[in-house]
Amino acid sequence: MAKTLRVGVIGVGGIASTHFPGWKDSPHAEMIAFADVDERVLNRVADAHGIELRYTDPYDLIANKDIDIVDICTPNMYHAPLAIAALNAGKHVICEKPLAPTPQEIKKMIAARDKSGKLLMTAQHFRFSGLAQALKAEVDKGILGDIYHARCWMLRRAAAPVRPGFILKKHSGGGACIDIGVHILDLTLWMMGHPKPVTVSGVTQAKLHKLPGAFSIWGGLIPPEMDVEEFAAAFVRFENGATLILEVSWLLHHKTTGEDMQMWLYGDKGGAHWPSNEIFTTHNATQQQLNTQLVRAEGGEPHAKECMAFAEAVATGKPSPVPAEQSLDVMAILDGVYRSAVSGREVRLKY
Numbered sequence: 001m002a003k004t005l006r007v008g009v010i011g012v013g014g015i016a017s018t019h020f021p022g023w024k025d026s027p028h029a030e031m032i033a034f035a036d037v038d039e040r041v042l043n044r045v046a047d048a049h050g051i052e053l054r055y056t057d058p059y060d061l062i063a064n065k066d067i068d069i070v071d072i073c074t075p076n077m078y079h080a081p082l083a084i085a086a087l088n089a090g091k092h093v094i095c096e097k098p099l100a101p102t103p104q105e106i107k108k109m110i111a112a113r114d115k116s117g118k119l120l121m122t123a124q125h126f127r128f129s130g131l132a133q134a135l136k137a138e139v140d141k142g143i144l145g146d147i148y149h150a151r152c153w154m155l156r157r158a159a160a161p162v163r164p165g166f167i168l169k170k171h172s173g174g175g176a177c178i179d180i181g182v183h184i185l186d187l188t189l190w191m192m193g194h195p196k197p198v199t200v201s202g203v204t205q206a207k208l209h210k211l212p213g214a215f216s217i218w219g220g221l222i223p224p225e226m227d228v229e230e231f232a233a234a235f236v237r238f239e240n241g242a243t244l245i246l247e248v249s250w251l252l253h254h255k256t257t258g259e260d261m262q263m264w265l266y267g268d269k270g271g272a273h274w275p276s277n278e279i280f281t282t283h284n285a286t287q288q289q290l291n292t293q294l295v296r297a298e299g300g301e302p303h304a305k306e307c308m309a310f311a312e313a314v315a316t317g318k319p320s321p322v323p324a325e326q327s328l329d330v331m332a333i334l335d336g337v338y339r340s341a342v343s344g345r346e347v348r349l350k351y
């Protein structure tokens, strides 16, 4: 099959490397251009992947008429301006998470998408893991019944990403809430079938990173300039009566060496746990309690799979595999956490 879609990647120094295999393996797409504001990084990564077209100004890549898909892998604050420029230039856009750090920016991205008629996808790679897809398939068949409560967390112990793109608000837009809250919240809302969130009560904390000698296992001492939260917790109510409890942290005295990421779903027919993919039911007629476990999960590296899914959607005229409206719900909740943390009260979500 001829590869008919040409891809330009913006911001090639970090997570972008997990996208490259997806573009290479896609029957529809090929990478032809890279952009990065750091010329040294640009040349090193482009040399490694045999990419001739190189830009230190990402808007020059966007102006290239040969490019069909723009893949945005820059720090968060540059997602919206780059994506809107790319959509306005008639490109399809896949963009790393968070789609943007505020609901207002995501709404502008959706407006640009609708005006252009192109696809816009958030790179929520956890949805593409075999375990998550196997559980989602069962949940969609109704195995849990009506999901009326969820608990989810992504908790790290001394594991903050100590890079300016994450710990300085001017580049990231927020801390652990925006960085990893977006992962586990997106996955949980997806499993729940995207009920509409209506209120949030939340807190954020920045305590441990300010202590003398505070460190991250990924990068030595935490720089004193870090100006974002390291922890957040929230209680969310949905229009359908369901509720959700969220906890996220980069630094927490939690019993884990690295990361503890879990989701619990509770419905009127059964409960489920991810990533163990266990399902729990109780049979009233026999007074039996039954625990089962999904053991079959498709393989494949999820970042690569998300890029392949996007190219497939563009090539075959399908909808975006992760629609921006779903990312708007996620970001409205996280924005609610920040607003509630400031006001000390539950806040209503209007967006």
Ligand SMILES: NC(=O)c1ccc[n+]([C@@H]2O[C@H](COP(=O)([O-])OP(=O)(O)OC[C@H]3O[C@@H](n4cnc5c(N)ncnc54)[C@H](O)[C@@H]3O)[C@@H](O)[C@H]2O)c1
Pocket: 010, 011, 012, 013, 014, 015, 016, 035, 036, 037, 038, 041, 058, 073, 074, 075, 076, 078, 096, 097, 098, 123, 125, 163, 165, 179
């Ligand atoms: N899905 C995941 O698991 C995952 C993991 C890590 C990061 N991310 C997301 O990916 C994005 C990038 O994170 P990262 O870890 O790769 O960061 P990084 O700092 O390692 O790499 C970002 C690259 O973008 C370049 N850059 C910065 N501003 C730019 C601009 N305006 N135009 C062009 N290039 C620019 C930098 O020079 C750098 O090479 C963030 O939004 C982050 O949330 C996602």
